[in-house]
Each structure stands twice: as C-alpha cells, then as structure tokens.
Amino acid sequence: MSIVLRVERLVRHFPLRGPAAWAARWRGAPPPAVRAVDGVSFAIAEGETLGLVGESGCGKSTVARCVLRLLDPTSGRIEFEGEDLAALRGDALRRRRERLQMVFQDPTASLNPRLSVRDMVEEPLRLHTRLAPRERQARVAEVLEEVGLGRELMDRYPHELSGGQRQRANIARAIATRPRLVVLDEPTSALDVSLRSRVILLLERLRERHALSYLFISHDLATVKYLAQRVAVMYLGSVVEEAPTTELFARPLHPYTRALIAAVPVPDPEARRERLVLSGEIPSPIAPRRGCPLRGRCPLEREACAAEPPLREVAPGHRVACHLV
C-alpha cells in the first residue's frame, strides 16, 4: 500500500511574549514557548484511517493545522504524496489543497454565514478545477446527494440548517474536489449522540467509495475504535503509543494508554477491568521537559524514567515510548 501522508519529527512551538520572555532573555535561558507539538511522526496509507487521540490540549489539533499548513510548523517534514508540504508556500501550496482537505470541529463556526450550501460546495471546484458551470453544478448536486443533503437544501444558508445538516455540508465541501486525504478534527464532538453515529457511518461509506485516507482526531475512544484502522495516542505534544486499533485496545502497553482505555465507561456493572489511574494534572507544556512526559503522574514510575524514552517497535506495527515495556 502506498503512503499518502508521512509526518516526520513535526515540531510546533508557540513562543511566549511579554515579561516571561524578557526575563528568559535576560538570564540567557532558551526563549520560553508552549511546546504544543514536540516531535511527532506518523504515516497514513492510502485508504487508511489513522486515529489520533489524546486529552484536550495534548496538541492533536495543532498537528492537524500543521498538516494543512494553517499553521507553519517550527520544524519537521510533512510529506504528502511524496512532496514536503512544510517547504511549500504561496500558490504551490494552495494548489495542493485540492487533494488535502479538512472537516472542522464546529459545524456552525466553520461555515461562512453569507454563503449558501451551493456556493460553499461549489467554491473548491471553482478554485481547483476547470469544470464548466453546468458540470460544476452537476458535481455539487452529486456530492450533496452523497452526503445525504437533499436538493431542497442547496440554496439554504447555514443558519437555516440543523447541526447535522451543517456538518454534512462541511463534509460535502471537503470531498467536492475528490481529495486523497481528509483531516477530521473531532467532526462529531459538537453533534448530539443520535447524529454522531450517522455522521460516522457516512464518513466510513465515503472512505470506502473514494479510497480516501483519514487523519481522524478525537478524544472519543469509542468512535476511534470504530473508524480507525490504526491509532496513535498523543500526550503532551508527543506520540506515546501507536498500534493497529484491535491490538491497541486488546493490549495497550503505555501506562497513559492504559489509563485512557480504563477511563472509558462500559455499560456493564459486572465488568471487571484493570484500573490504572494517573495522579495529578497534565503538566504545563511551557516547562522544559526532562525524561518521560508522564513522569510524576505515572504509578509505575522507575528511576529509568528520568531519561526520555524512545518510540520503539515492540511488536509488528506496535510502537511504544516507555522504558517499562
């Protein structure tokens, strides 16, 4: 299978400004920064869905925005279809967007209130294809039908749509140009539960039909389990474990992953489960880090954890960054 997206050692720091930064310069210390993404690597094959999970603030959305170059990465490579997106700019980058799309978390905020559904879905076609107006309209109708929006909604404006319809419109916009990779940034977290499963099913159907690859970002392990073939777990700006979905849920190795999975509610009061509980809170992403990112919270901590654990392959396709495995 060919690799569509390969991200290597992606880093994105947000430098701090103000008194703290001046003080650091005064002391000759390295400039303080929020280390949102600190050396993340992963790859997505054609037709594959990679789930990227983690708590809020762990850097998942920053990864997504770097991949789409909505944010400029501090360093690292973002290889899309064999080309480094991190090195592109201007028009060259803009043209790649035909093949690389995104569905945002908030279906309301991500729709321009002054564009109708038709205009919105037509826009990427207008920008990236040489289709004649009539062909464009035909494609818009086709795409809307694919996502399950009726023709009668074509000329509606966002405020005249329901939440589920809005997210379908967002998906329609993302797939209009037949991209190869779609980044889904928590596409269902703003929807209520009854809609969630329908949107998930829709995404799955679209992936199969068009051989799409997804980078699926979520903090909801249940949806990730259903949708993703492989899962990468992020904590504090780095990937701590990556494995095929069934493997990860059956045999989570990293203490953080185990704690995450243990925290998922199970609708069976009799079920006996491993309970691994982390203590404390996520440390500040500003403080320079030494050793394992989970140090201080992990119940299994040893002396070895003072050194930064490398991401090692412990089973085929299963990589973990932990000294204890």
Add this chain to the structure above:
Amino acid sequence: MEAAADIAEAAPPARGARFWRRLRRNRLSFAALWVLAAIALAALLAPWVAPFDPNLPDPEAPLAPPGWRHLLGTDLYGRDQLSRIIHAGRVNLLIAGGATLGALVLGAVLGAVAGYRGGWLDQVVMRATDSIMAFPAFVLAMGITAAIGNSLLNVAIAIGVTQVPSYVRLVRGEMLRVREMEYAEAARTVGNPDRRIVLVHLLPNCIPPLIVQATLAMGYAILTLAALSYLGLGIRPPQSEWGQMTAEGASEIVTGAWWLFLFPGLAIVVTVLAFNLLGDALRDLLDPRMRGL
C-alpha cells in the same frame, strides 16, 4: 427544468422581509426613510419637480415673501427659492454621497488589509489614521479645500478624507474578529487565495456596522459641506448649495427677508436629522443582541 422549480419552491424565508418589518415598527425612523426618499427623488428629478427655473429671475417679484406663486418666496433677483433649494439638493446629496462612498471604499480596503495582514502594514495604516484623527475634522476639511481649491470634486475629497479614519478603524476591528472565525480557516483550507478570503469570506461579514456608520456619516457630510460653503470654502456661486444659500440669506436678514436663510437652513436640518434617525435605527436593528425583539 424540474429541479429548478423544486429549488425555487423551497426558497428560504427571506431575511430582507423580516428586516423590513422590524424597520417599519420603528415609526420615527420609518418616517425618516420616507423623508430621505422624497428628498433624493426631488433631487434626482429636479428639472421636472421644481416649479421654476432656479436661475430665472422673476422681475415682478424680487424679495417676495412666501406666497401662492412662490411657495418659499424669492431672492433679491426674484429667483424662486423652492426651485433653488431643490436644485441645490442635487449638489448636496452628490457631494455628500460621493464623499461617503469614496471614504467607505477606501477605508474598508485599508482597514481590511491592515486587520487581516497585521504587522508593519497594520502599524503604518493605523498610525496614518491616528494622525488624520488628531485634527478636528472640520478644520482638516477647511485646510484641504483651502490648499487644493474648492471645486465640486475637491470639496468631496476634503470631506471624504476626514471620514476615512472612522471606516478604517471600524473595518480593522471587525477583521480582527472575523479572521479568527473557523470559517476563515475553512476558506484557507479549501484553497482560497488571500485576496478572495478577504473579499468574499471576511469583508461581507463586516458589513452591518459599516451601513450604520455610512448612514450617520451622510448626515455629517452634509453638515460639513454646508458649513464649508457658509464660510465660502465650499461651493461657490453660480452653483448653489444649502449652506451657501443660508449664508446668502443671512446677509439679507437686515432687509427683513427671513425666508431666505430659514428655508435652506431647514433643508439642512431635516436632511441631517433624517440620516441620523435612520442610522440610529439601523444600528439598533443590525445589532445581533437585538435580534428577535
């Protein structure tokens, strides 16, 4: 086509209709709207609406007080004042409208670029704006007409320049708000060039406060123009304009011809008041917090 019919049937409830209904409920501003429509129409159709040729003296009735033949009286030469006011209204509305529109477009572009790009460009535009605002608007307009002469165009430019800063600030502030919206990111993701993001996606979402500002500014522009002309720095005879007519009338006051300054002055007051009332009403209507009231 069948499909087209389907779409037409399912047309959304018009936003315009709701807006119109709410505007009508506010009696005073609705009246202001009618007054402005009447004034604009009279100015537009002046040659047909005015009862006399504004420059034709009536030798039988110099300085005639308001009466049946000359509704608002005549001036020293026997020219019909109603006709003169109607014709002068064209100049007033043209200059005020031109100045406001020009300032709006220029201010919106500068403000949008400054707000979207930020950085040094923002600094340059905003500091230039600040330095214009440091002058009292009227003194600045006087200075400009004094410097470049007072043709129709120059007066419009002078008034426009004093107005640009308010639009720049307004649009820049709005841009800072909308550029952080997720739909701005979405527009970039889809592959829009910057120019299109600003013009198609962001600027249209900044329009409501601009409409309010422009309506209020129209009133100000008319007032500034009248004041400039009153001082002899605006429109000069033979062209006439309300402020300049008021000035002429004021010099006749010793002869007891009160109608010569009262009526042009009233024309200014009514027009400016109407624009202000309408602007206030629009501000209330377009404020999102007032929706649904």
